[in-house]
Amino acid sequence: MPKIVEEYIVSLLGSGEKSCPTIWHLQKELFIFTKMNPKAKQLFNFVKHYEGPFSQVVQDSLKDPMYYEDAFDTKQNGEICLTDEGKKIFSDLRNRYIHDEKFIQLLHSFKLIRDIYDKLTKEELLFLIYVTYPEYIEFSNIYDRLVKDQEKRMRLSRNLLKKGLITEDRYKELIECVVE
């Protein structure tokens, strides 16, 4: 199982044009992927955690990979990227599964996710995840600061609107949302 998780991570990283901004982005982008593909839920097993949905297997695969030891690199600024070895693995995966519709679909999904979610700051990302999937609020140590704090919620919502990442209607929903 860890091997396929590592391959998912390689594929997610390979699908973006730039490095993945943070470990939180990588975790949450894979979480969104499980929302698009519920069959992948079991593989990643996202649970409620201090900072939103969290997958231990993703964390372990990234920090201490068992199969592709030199595939990923975390830069000093926290960005995560594929190493040259990782790029080669990604290329090999693509060549191996070039005729596999599901794999191609997976790459398309990752590209769409990366195109949009990489534009979010860490706070914007966690904020949107919490308000969209409130079932992951329990155990959070930042929910109060990001969502319950009205001023912060207004500021984050405004920034998202300014960046063109949410619609006007969504903005209204976010600033008026009833929080627990």
Added chain:
Amino acid sequence: MSLNETNVMLADSSFYICFLEDIGQPEVLTKILDNFRFLITPIVYKEVSKSVNFKHIESNPKIVLLPEENLGEALRPFFSKEEIEKGETEVIELAYQFYADDDPKMFILDEKEPRLFVLRNLPYLAKLMIGTVGFVGECYYEYAILEKSEASAIVLVISISKFRVSAEVISEVLSKIESR
């Protein structure tokens, strides 16, 4: 652009509702359907099927219901509940999938904010995006499905109906129809 059997379109619910409810001319929709294949997503289907005039298109073989569940999940955090229920996220995500598969399809999206979201975040889809009124115009001057007078009359009826569209769009499409 010529019309052939492979002309496939995607549309949000407002397109169907425009003809079925807002202007109450399901026969125009049927005429359009005769010349295209419309892929309809589950949420859009559910929304459109609430129309009392749905019976006019219910068994039309040119409407193909896609069984795909979880379409639109990647975009869910960025759109309002109402926009999601209109099928906006489903249609954008499906349009993205076809584009990524190198099989781009035209898609009809009417609401201003979801259209802006596409322009800002998925600009490569912009050239495939059209609104219902613009599409009525194209049904005359690109596809020759409607007569000139017929297309103008429909646009005028839409302009005074419940359907939300700006005066600028109406005027622009009427001018295009008149000039061809």
